[in-house]
Amino acid sequence: MSTAVYIESQGCQMNDYDVGRMVDVLASQAHCRRVERPEDADLLLLNTCSVREKAQEKVFSQLGRWRRLKEARSGVLIGVGGCVASQEGDEILRRAPFVDLVFGPQTLHRLPEMVARRRGGGGPQVDVSFPEIEKFDHLPMPRAEGPSAYVSVMEGCSKYCSFCVVPYTRGEEISRPVDDVLSEVRALAEQGVREVNLLGQNVNAYAGPLSDGDSADLGLLIEAVAGVPGIDRIRFTTSHPAEFGSGLVEAFREVPQLADFLHLPVQSGSDLILKLMKRGHDVATYEALIEEIRAARPSVVLATDLIVGFPGESEAEFEETMEMIDRVGFDGGAFSFIYSPRPGTPAADLADPVPAATKSAWLQRLQARILEQQRAAGEALVGTRQWVLIDGPSRRDPRELSGRTSGNRTVNFAGDPSWVGRFAEVEIAAAMAHSLRGRVVAVEGGVEPSAAGVGG
Numbered sequence: 001m002s003t004a005v006y007i008e009s010q011g012c013q014m015n016d017y018d019v020g021r022m023v024d025v026l027a028s029q030a031h032c033r034r035v036e037r038p039e040d041a042d043l044l045l046l047n048t049c050s051v052r053e054k055a056q057e058k059v060f061s062q063l064g065r066w067r068r069l070k071e072a073r074s075g076v077l078i079g080v081g082g083c084v085a086s087q088e089g090d091e092i093l094r095r096a097p098f099v100d101l102v103f104g105p106q107t108l109h110r111l112p113e114m115v116a117r118r119r120g121g122g123g124p125q126v127d128v129s130f131p132e133i134e135k136f137d138h139l140p141m142p143r144a145e146g147p148s149a150y151v152s153v154m155e156g157c158s159k160y161c162s163f164c165v166v167p168y169t170r171g172e173e174i175s176r177p178v179d180d181v182l183s184e185v186r187a188l189a190e191q192g193v194r195e196v197n198l199l200g201q202n203v204n205a206y207a208g209p210l211s212d213g214d215s216a217d218l219g220l221l222i223e224a225v226a227g228v229p230g231i232d233r234i235r236f237t238t239s240h241p242a243e244f245g246s247g248l249v250e251a252f253r254e255v256p257q258l259a260d261f262l263h264l265p266v267q268s269g270s271d272l273i274l275k276l277m278k279r280g281h282d283v284a285t286y287e288a289l290i291e292e293i294r295a296a297r298p299s300v301v302l303a304t305d306l307i308v309g310f311p312g313e314s315e316a317e318f319e320e321t322m323e324m325i326d327r328v329g330f331d332g333g334a335f336s337f338i339y340s341p342r343p344g345t346p347a348a349d350l351a352d353p354v355p356a357a358t359k360s361a362w363l364q365r366l367q368a369r370i371l372e373q374q375r376a377a378g379e380a381l382v383g384t385r386q387w388v389l390i391d392g393p394s395r396r397d398p399r400e401l402s403g404r405t406s407g408n409r410t411v412n413f414a415g416d417p418s419w420v421g422r423f424a425e426v427e428i429a430a431a432m433a434h435s436l437r438g439r440v441v442a443v444e445g446g447v448e449p450s451a452a453g454v455g456g
């Protein structure tokens, strides 16, 4: 009989990717199938995030709810994975002794063995070690879930920004060999995937071994991925300004499959704060880099990450950030956060006199400004034609289809469900705060919108 597994995940795209791998490894080695409701599961897995305090707080309240499910039915196992598991290890069992499995981002491939040992009468299983690349060698080829897929090309981060837990929870940077990445991309393309998003916490530090003993940077990897038949759009996330090599800038000039989108976190517009954050670059270097990338690809849409209220930030530094936002223009938006001290990171020891109310007010001002920029960029697209990869039914109205432009904007439009997985030319009719509305002009493969009873 197969085991029913329910997985809940917090946090970043790496965690989303890891969930896919958990499902693959449990399906192929432990006869598991995924279920949609925790009440139906024999194995409950929580993939956690510790990047900010809020996410971490949610872990134990969620586990408390699952404890009741475990008590109600015999044979239910609870597992905790991800970055909180990696950081806390055995401590999870002390606070939640009903937990059966604790595994880290680098040991998720050992889940089937851990489940078997626990079911076979072993005690609670804890493995949060960092065997790093071993993970990839032990995972089955991923199964595609739609036309767009993540491909993890490296693990970990060695930048050690002073506020960030990632290097401690996911370990140092390690790149997958180019051939491994390419076989995964080929396998996905054979299943109908058209777009891949190359993932890493600091993905532009990619240095993947080549079969001849040399190594390839991210620019070269992108070129190689562009050569895989069927792959027509490539994205990468997330990059770091200090390691953005000229090869990657060239990829924006030379590789048409590379999407018009760049997520390049800057965190702050103040040199003082960037120094305290140990980011390894100043504001002028960031802006010069953006200029270079825009020269190589004028249509590139730029998104970023920003932190407000870092220890040492005063009104003056915050204003510098607002001025930088005005100068650079983040038409692709920003993930913005109030600084959250993380235990074990160097910044957690810095004095932080700024009142919480001031930080909230700064965040609101900053978000309003970014939203304005994003909105103006959306409005500028009205009347243009965009090449959109059709992902599936629209989230807002399942009778409609939804897709993404090269610049990573969601577009909703009327269409035939058989078009999912194809590219279409869409004329943009209206811009909303977070999405666009459009009308299909042509669908790849020669389907006329009017033939399917759509269009107009």
Ligand code: SAM
Binding pocket: 012, 051, 052, 163, 164, 165, 166, 200, 201, 202, 237, 238, 239, 265, 267, 305, 306, 307, 337, 338, 339, 340, 341, 342
């Ligand atoms: N490379 C990573 C990625 O792919 O997103 C960046 C690391 S982190 C998971 C994502 C973002 O969270 C960072 O860029 C930063 O803006 C924010 N962040 C990280 N640590 C933080 C902290 N202690 N407080 C507030 N925001 C934080």
Ligand code: F3S
Binding pocket: 157, 158, 159, 160, 161, 164, 165, 166, 167, 201, 202, 240
């Ligand atoms: Fe974190 Fe800085 Fe790496 S934000 S993931 S330590 S680049």
